[in-house]
Amino acid sequence: MASPTPIPRALLLIGLAALALYPIAGDVFYVQLFAKIMIFAIFAMSLDLLVGFTGLISFGHAAFFGLGAYTLMVLSPEYTAASLWLSLPLAVAVAAMAALIIGALVLRTSGVYFIMVTLAFAQMLYYFAVQSKVLGGSDGAYIYVKPDAAILGWRPFDLGNRVHFYYLVLALMIGTYALLRTVLRSLFGRVILGIRANEQRMRALGYPVFRYKLAAFALAGGLAGLAGYLEAAQYGYVNPEFFGWQESGSVLMMVILGGIGSLFGPILGAFALTLLQDFLSDEAIFHGFHKHWLLPMGIFIILAVLLLPRGIGGFALGLGRRAPEIADD
């Protein structure tokens, strides 16, 4: 197993140290913003498992993000807290199960059909959320009390505390990174990389390609559910836009712009894109034009596609190589 190129590894450790130390001296606003970015980093890494490593371009990954978020909402009693230890695994399980079912359908298609069909399924859930009175309809619903981390009366941390929440998200982001890295190094990872490179050959070698792709789809869905759960817990609020195609689109942008096929890339993409959005929509800088921040964002995306074909990560660090090196020996 070759280690990632030295620069990113050093950068990764420095970045991690900076993130771990930030809340000690940092501004409350940025503690919240960074927590949100790390949630999106989890979401983006989960999508990269499909886009970058399995070769499946999903444009409906928000379906599972939304399911994780709505599961927390449904499990939260109105005036008391849901247990973190119960609701979080359940949210992940619901998202993974849904991914298993939807995956069984969408994986019958490939290429551009796959892009359209994943989008259509996410849209189906979107309409379901809009029309369901139980789920709050188009207005969404509030989660008044944050999940409770107490085990048998002992409460190791408090999600209502921004700094505690920040560290939980940081730990889960590192955990997701480690999990995906382990999975990609395992035999399973080798097989899905093989599918990405040449599906016919893997089939000829006797691998049940469909089952591997489905397993990757379910794992990615479960992790997207985790991200959705955290996002809902952070803001205490869900609405159908969690399923929205803007959500799927922006996470796909994070993956592609960060550099596909490297787990580090999506994290970078999540930071770059969210910070750019935060900057462009800053009223103090853009006086009134900040409302139209999507215009410079759109121009930025188009220029990035035309000028940086390997993404920001690929551009800056030579990371987003077409053949992912993370699983090379």
Next chain:
Amino acid sequence: MADGSILLIQVLNGVQYGLLLFLVASGLTLIFGIMGVINLAHGSFYMMGAYIAFSLTELLGNFWLAILIGIPLSVAIGLGLELLLFRRLYRRDHLYQVLLTYGLILIMEEMRSLLVGDDVHGIAIPALFDVSIRLTDTLSYPVYRLLMSAICLVMAGLMALVIQRTRFGMTIRAGADNREMVELLGIDIGLVYRIVFAAGVALAAFAGMIAAPVASVYPGMGNQILIVSFVVVVIGGIGSVKGAFLGSLLIGLADTFGQVLAPQAAGMTVYMLMAGVLLWRPAGLFGRA
């Protein structure tokens, strides 16, 4: 027979929606089939058409004049975008096509916001057609909707004629089958791309224009129709205009009847239909597996 009239109205509505959808979906399927480009911004052209119709009608006071100017304007915008952006996407991975056209949606939506604002608008139905045909004492059907269906049918007929009966249509069909071969035969595929793309843009914009008097003109209206057009293309089979026609009508009727028969699940019916077709024929009704 009130029941029969209600049924007739629903069928007419479903067919009208389906035919309108066809104008958008046929461009989408051709642009993909021939140029290999997945265009997420196709719905934005529909929105653009509606806003062009609205702005020009305000300016000139005549809806038909607005359409007459709006069509060449859309063709010009299509040619400009092909030259500036889409030309660079032909040989590239779907991933980058998705990304670039997604960026284009954001730009078009904000341009709309800057130029026309974020309000919901409406256009009056042209006076000549602002009448209804009486079906029973209480039920009637607006003539303008019938006119829309008729216009869409004429457009569909013209497309079929061009694609099936002309030399250029032959090139289009050949291009959808095997692009490389067409190029090898010495046909200027670049020119074919340009025409097909501009025609696709104009068709989507035209659909937006004629729909403007019955559906209001509002921000984000393109996204809704884009996603339904995707469903149509998936059901019909990519690159197949015949499939897009059949798929559009199926979706139009399914959506209309879904809203009547199962209001709780309205909006989901089309996706369930898509799931069904995928189970049965993963490459669509007229697609090649």
